[in-house]
Amino acid sequence: MGEKLERLKEHIGKVTDLQFAAAVLSWDQEVYMPENAVGPRSAQLATLSSMAHELFTSDTTAAMLEAAEAEVAGMDYDSDDASQVRVTRRIFDERTKIPTELVERESKATSEAFVAWRKAREADTYATFQPHLSELVDIQVEKAGYLGYEDHPYDALLNQFETGMKTAQVEALFNDLRTGLVPLVHEIAAQPPVDDSFLEEGKYDQQRQWDFTLLLLHDMGYDFTRGRQDKAPHPFTIEFGNSDVRVTTRLFDNRPQSAIFSTVHEGGHALYEMGSPDRFERTALAGGSTLGLHESQSRLWENQVARSLPFWRYYFPILRAFFPAQLQGISLEQFHRAINKVEPSLIRVEADEVTYNLHIFVRFELEKDLITGALKVADVPDAWNAKYEEYLGITPPNNALGCLQDIHWSHGTIGYFPTYSLGNLMSAQIYDMAREQIPGLEKGYTRGEFAPLLSWLREHVHSHGSKFTAPELMQREFGQTISAQPLLTYLREKYTTLYGL
Amino acid sequence: MGEKLERLKEHIGKVTDLQFAAAVLSWDQEVYMPENAVGPRSAQLATLSSMAHELFTSDTTAAMLEAAEAEVAGMDYDSDDASQVRVTRRIFDERTKIPTELVERESKATSEAFVAWRKAREADTYATFQPHLSELVDIQVEKAGYLGYEDHPYDALLNQFETGMKTAQVEALFNDLRTGLVPLVHEIAAQPPVDDSFLEEGKYDQQRQWDFTLLLLHDMGYDFTRGRQDKAPHPFTIEFGNSDVRVTTRLFDNRPQSAIFSTVHEGGHALYEMGSPDRFERTALAGGSTLGLHESQSRLWENQVARSLPFWRYYFPILRAFFPAQLQGISLEQFHRAINKVEPSLIRVEADEVTYNLHIFVRFELEKDLITGALKVADVPDAWNAKYEEYLGITPPNNALGCLQDIHWSHGTIGYFPTYSLGNLMSAQIYDMAREQIPGLEKGYTRGEFAPLLSWLREHVHSHGSKFTAPELMQREFGQTISAQPLLTYLREKYTTLYGL
Secondary structure (H helix, E strand, O other): OOHHHHHHHHHHHHHHHHHHHHHHHHHHHHHOOOHHHHHHHHHHHHHHHHHHHHHHOOHHHHHHHHHHHHHHOOOOOOOHHHHHHHHHHHHHHHHHHOOHHHHHHHHHHHHHHHHHHHHHHHHOOHHHHHHHHHHHHHHHHHHHHHHOOOOOHHHHHHHHHOOOOOHHHHHHHHHHHHHHHHHHHHHHHOOOOOOOHHHHOOOOOHHHHHHHHHHHHHHHOOOHHHOOEEEOOOOOEEEOOOOOEEEEEOOOOOOHHHHHHHHHHHHHHHHHHHOOOHHHOOOOOOOOOOHHHHHHHHHHHHHHHOOOHHHHHHHHHHHHHHOOOOOOOOOHHHHHHHOOOOOOOOOHHHOOOOOHHHHHHHHHHHHHHHHHOOOOHHHHHHHHHHHHHHHHOOOOOOOOOOOOOOOHHHHOOOOOOHHHHHHHHHHHHHHHHHHHHOOOHHHHHOOOOOHHHHHHHHHHOHHHOOOOOHHHHHHHHHOOOOOOHHHHHHHHHHHHHHHOO | OOHHHHHHHHHHHHHHHHHHHHHHHHHHHHHOOOHHHHHHHHHHHHHHHHHHHHHHOOHHHHHHHHHHHHHHOOOOOOOHHHHHHHHHHHHHHHHHHOOHHHHHHHHHHHHHHHHHHHHHHHHOOHHHHHHHHHHHHHHHHHHHHHHOOOOOHHHHHHHHHOOOOOHHHHHHHHHHHHHHHHHHHHHHHOOOOOOOHHHHOOOOOHHHHHHHHHHHHHHHOOOHHHOOEEEOOOOOEEEOOOOOEEEEEOOOOOOHHHHHHHHHHHHHHHHHHHOOOHHHOOOOOOOOOOHHHHHHHHHHHHHHHOOOHHHHHHHHHHHHHHOOOOOOOOOHHHHHHHOOOOOOOOOHHHOOOOOHHHHHHHHHHHHHHHHHOOOOHHHHHHHHHHHHHHHHOOOOOOOOOOOOOOOHHHHOOOOOOHHHHHHHHHHHHHHHHHHHHOOOHHHHHOOOOOHHHHHHHHHHOHHHOOOOOHHHHHHHHHOOOOOOHHHHHHHHHHHHHHHOO
8 A cells, every 4th residue: 555545544543542532422312321411412522523624624635635636546446545535635635625614503403403303202292493404405405515516416315325327217116116125015915904903012021122132143153252242212223343343222011023123234234344454444445334234234134034933933933932922923924924914004113014115205205395496395294104004004193103103314314215125226236136135035934044145145245345336336246226126026015925915 | 921931831831731741641540540551551542741841941941930930029918929930940959859850750760660560469578578668769769869959859859749848847746646646546435336337338329429429519609610530449549620520439349438528528628729710720830739728628528527526417318328238226316326336447548537637647657767867778677566556556467458558659759648547637626617607617518518618618728729728828818837737626626526425
């Protein structure tokens, strides 16, 4: 490696240290911080963020970047060195394009909006959140202008979370997906409902649930010498480098599947971060790539693996040993049907894998229209409800269960939702390749063997760190563009069997 | 407040945020961090420390300090504003006096010495630690030169931990204390030994021990909305502002008094930090003052309060309810004698309150001689053993139980040990005043009432934050200089009764 690039990497290492330090403080805030420490913790986080931002967007970085660019000129696009410089440049440009004044205005507006959103959701009063959402939308439109775009202002926002994807591509993918999904949902709805009362109405000891989730993490290949699981009201994964990747889960007395799938989901994210190569540590290439790719990993483990029948052939007897009374008389097949119950519902985060993407379509379409001005902020509740009726056949009885349900908009986050569905699409594509290339893959699950899958994911996905965008990685590793068909085929096959369609 | 001082405080606030962030990372490292994250965590801590150091020792700080000094000129020494500037200046001068080159050399030498010390202690090979200790002593001598001193090079080192105290003062105090202590230890040694086998050889459920320590913290007035207790191999208190002050304790199956007194000790430190006024937050005046004053608070709660008979009149029945089988047939008086057993031993951290200071004298005397060159590093083991024989009447069978037992020297920390004894001295002085001024103080303990004591400590000690040095505070609040007599009187009275001398 050249001397200029080496210097740039050292410099970026310090920025990364500050960001990881902030992440440790955030983790602590979510899981262990005493309640009255919120104020000082905010000050500490603000200082860390602003110092990291100043250091990263400094003239020093600009000069080091230019020097490094000259040094790697002509190198292979895929090489580590060229990628270091390219990815650092991309983030640098993104951060420096937006004026500090707008960053500060956004930060202030979102702080206020978040508080207003919480109150509005509690009191079910959209009107009190509406002016905040208006301001946030205006700021996002302004931001899109600074970030720049060719075709659609939403491109600029989407690009922050899913580099290299355009609104038109997402529209086309979502159209394909919707065309296949809607009839499937209707066919399933025509079948007799699945009985999951032994889960929903059961009482499952939380300590035993916890132990079971630790077993799952262990078996997936999660390395407890480089991570830990804690409890949090809203499960998340967070990393401070590839040697400290932590997950959280939440436990209820009933619905043990909540903790189980939440742990496996976060475990999928964590394995991606743990698989990032050591040589990328403390650089722009460290850790998982786009949000869509990240979600492909969590969803693959959660759905394709952990909601499969072979998986439960191994784990259901163990779960029954943990909960003999609660699962007495329940067969493997009954259990498998219960954890795969499809039911159009109002709340995205509780949706099954068939209807989940319908929730995303609603948000994506509203966001696009808000950004172009085709939809007025005042009309969001009506538009939301109409789309729920259209896609899911149900209308929210109030806005708390409707357009106020998600935290994202209150954070000023627009352009994020589509990455969930892109992740679902890629999870199916990647899983198809895994099944094709790993002999006896699912047979292995029946023995609790996941090492072949993890090795394969390490090789084809994790080992690239964040070197490639999602389209780049899908092309290089699998010769594919992102498409809807594999997910549709997977869902159609699985639910045809499950529901006897 | 003047505008210049306001600007200085804002600037110091950022330094403080970085230091607190580092403290959160250290806390996490001690209690929850996965084992393989040590390397990256060190990098994160190094970046935070060096950025905090750079920011604090910058020309900006120097200029702001000068401007603020002009602004507060002529103000009362005790005023908040004059104290802000004075204390900030003192720390600034201390940090800027030592060249960066020496700081880095010290940092490198202590990292290596720490590793060497751990191995040497395990293998009981002083010879492998000796060259490291030599280097550390040389660095401390050099440092003392940069810091400057009038009478004794040890003054400069001591001053880092106990501002305003001189070696000669400490010598005089320790002479007084030793003169009174040695005969007391001999008289006690002539009595029949106390039976504490029901503690030392018992088996006490750790979860119940834990619950009991939480009860104690609660009753002392520890605010769980601004703190928490966790487990750690070496108990400590750490704060990230006065609204987030955390303690740790450690549990053994036997010796429940270990967790109990460790929790109360750390709780005493924590109450001091929690009592620092809000108006000092994120400034140089925030938090407890010198190490000696800090130790006076922890020791006062641990010894004068929690090893007293009135205290156990209230808690012994509760403890017996927690451990009915283990404490069956044990009377309050037997228990009280067992937790106050005096026995000359080799290990400082396990010493009782009578012999504890003898351990400190050994270290203080050796450190002084190392710094002046009167003692050669090669001769430390012999000198150590001779002093243990002289003061405690026992000779360590090896260096692991002798001069290799403490972590401090391996950290390059010389000048720290005396603060433990200074804390013990002040704890007795302060407690005498409390008993004089609070009617029915110890009677209250028999009902589990500690609020009067805490309020009084808040008013006379905690409310000053770190505005005053120990001699300043003792003079202002109690009209006293630090002296040995109150501790000697306290120990003589207590142990005369306990041992029937």
